[in-house]
Amino acid sequence: MTNHSNPLDDPAADPFQVAQDAAAQIAEKTGVDRHDIALTLGSGWAKAADLIGETTATIPATEITGFSKPALEGHIGSLRSILLPSGKRALVIGARTHFYEDHGVRRVVHSVRTAAATGAKVMILTNGAGGIKETWTPGTPVLISDHINLTATSPLEGATFVDLTDLYSKRLRDLARTIDPDLDEGVYCQFRGPHYETPAEVQMAKTIGGHIVGMSTALEAIAARQSGMEVFGMSLITNLAAGIQKTPLSHAEVIDAGKAAEPVISALLAKIVAAI
Ligand code: 8IG
Numbered sequence: 001m002t003n004h005s006n007p008l009d010d011p012a013a014d015p016f017q018v019a020q021d022a023a024a025q026i027a028e029k030t031g032v033d034r035h036d037i038a039l040t041l042g043s044g045w046a047k048a049a050d051l052i053g054e055t056t057a058t059i060p061a062t063e064i065t066g067f068s069k070p071a072l073e074g075h076i077g078s079l080r081s082i083l084l085p086s087g088k089r090a091l092v093i094g095a096r097t098h099f100y101e102d103h104g105v106r107r108v109v110h111s112v113r114t115a116a117a118t119g120a121k122v123m124i125l126t127n128g129a130g131g132i133k134e135t136w137t138p139g140t141p142v143l144i145s146d147h148i149n150l151t152a153t154s155p156l157e158g159a160t161f162v163d164l165t166d167l168y169s170k171r172l173r174d175l176a177r178t179i180d181p182d183l184d185e186g187v188y189c190q191f192r193g194p195h196y197e198t199p200a201e202v203q204m205a206k207t208i209g210g211h212i213v214g215m216s217t218a219l220e221a222i223a224a225r226q227s228g229m230e231v232f233g234m235s236l237i238t239n240l241a242a243g244i245q246k247t248p249l250s251h252a253e254v255i256d257a258g259k260a261a262e263p264v265i266s267a268l269l270a271k272i273v274a275a276i
Contacts, residue, residue, distance in 0.1 A: 008066050008106045015106045015157075016113060018066045023117035025064050026091070030057035030081035035091040037084075037276060038115030038229075042096060042127035042216060044236040044258030044265065049092045051270035053084040061095035066110045068097045085274060091115055098215055099151055100193040109155040109223035116227035122172070122276055123224040125233045126269070128258050129214035130196070130241035130249070132206050133186065138240070139261035141268060143173050143185035144233030147218040148210050150191050155223040162226045172232040172276065179271045186211025188235060190218035199243025213241045232272075236265055 007013050007021075027033050041048060049055070061067040061077045069077060080092040093111045097103055112123060125144075136142060145168055156162060177183050189205045191197060193215035197205070205213055212235045224231045238257040239249055 006066060006068065006107065008104070008110060015110065016117075019110060019113035019117040022065045022067070022110070022114040026059070026079065026081075026114070026118055029059050029063070032056065032081045032089050034089065034119035035081065035115070036088040036120060037122045037124065037273065038091040038093060038112075038118070038120040039124040039273070040093045040096055040111060040126060040220065042236075043255065044128045044238060044262055045126040045269065046094060047262045047266035048269040049080055049082065049094065051266050052090060052273045053082040055080050055082050057081040064114070066107070066114070067095055068101070068103055068107055090273065091118055091120060096216060098193065099153075099219060100215055105153050105155050105219055108219050112220045112223045113227060116224070116229055121229060123221075123229040123231050124269075124273070125217045125220055125224070125231065127214050127216045127235050128238045128254060129188065129212045129235040130202075130239050131237035132202060132211050132213065132241050132244055133184070134240065134244060136184070136237040136240070138238050138257040139264070140237045141183065141261070141265045142212060142235045142237055143176055143183050144168050144188045144212065144217065144235060145173065145185040147188045147190060147221060148205070148208060149218040149222070150189055151219060153219070155219050156226060160226070162222065164222065164225060167221055167225055167231055168233050169230045172230065175275055176232070176272050179275060180268055188212040188214060188217055188233065191215055196249045197242050202241040202243050205241070212237070234269065236261055
């Protein structure tokens with residue numbers, strides 16, 4: 001369903017101004033003027049919010065300008081302000097708008113632009129995804145080392161050229177490996193979805209250098225870099241990608257694998273956040 005009151009749906013609107021407005025509303029509602037770090041928690045990662053610090057405010061995302069209603073079970077539509085043990089402030093975004101929802105790429109990256117407007121210098125993007133490497137059993141967390149954007153679009157508008165070398169911060173990946181030396185990494189392919197890939201598409205992704213298949217993150221990472229943030233990405237492999245796994249993919253199984261892995265990966269992410 002289209003939310004006709006969303007200012008981002010007006011082509012004449014400036015998405016960065018809408019993000020500024022959203023950040024001002026977050027400051028007002030949380031009582032926190034600036035956030036230092038932002039996290040988008042995808043499926044399987046939500047529990048991390050409880051572990052990284054003390055939640056000082058929770059806001060339904062729909063109360064903040066530009067945000068959309070969550071489309072899907074397993075996706076919480078809230079924004080939380082969290083006080084970290086270090087004294088830093090984290091903004092946790094539990095409301096992701098996916099490209100496949102057809103609300104346009106401005107709405108997909110609004111949370112990231114809002115995070116930047118709140119002052120966040122680090123953007124942590126997490127997701128549930130399919131794995132191409134057969135050694136990644138469901139429940140394996142993987143660092144994102146780079147991405148291949150297969151959406152055929154960009155959050156950048158007009159002749160805006162943004163360098164994406166080292167988009168997924170080497171510094172932060174190295175830091176994550178000081179917490180868990182076993183963390184593997186891979187290249188994330190963002191497909192449009194909402195269908196999962198065919199086995200042939202998974203083979204294509206593998207051939208062009210991909211290791212992880214999903215429906216989020218790449219567009220958000222581009223927007224985060226445009227806004228000057230340092231990006232850290234992690235995928236929870238909830239299933240092997242189609243054709244790698246021999247049985248059909250079911251959304252219920254994906255949700256179950258996420259739930260089972262959640263305590264472990266949430267604790268891991270909390271430790272990484274504490275070290276940033
Ligand atoms: I969870 O296998 C999850 N999300 N595109 N493919 C794509 N997205 C996913 C998958 C998958 N698993």
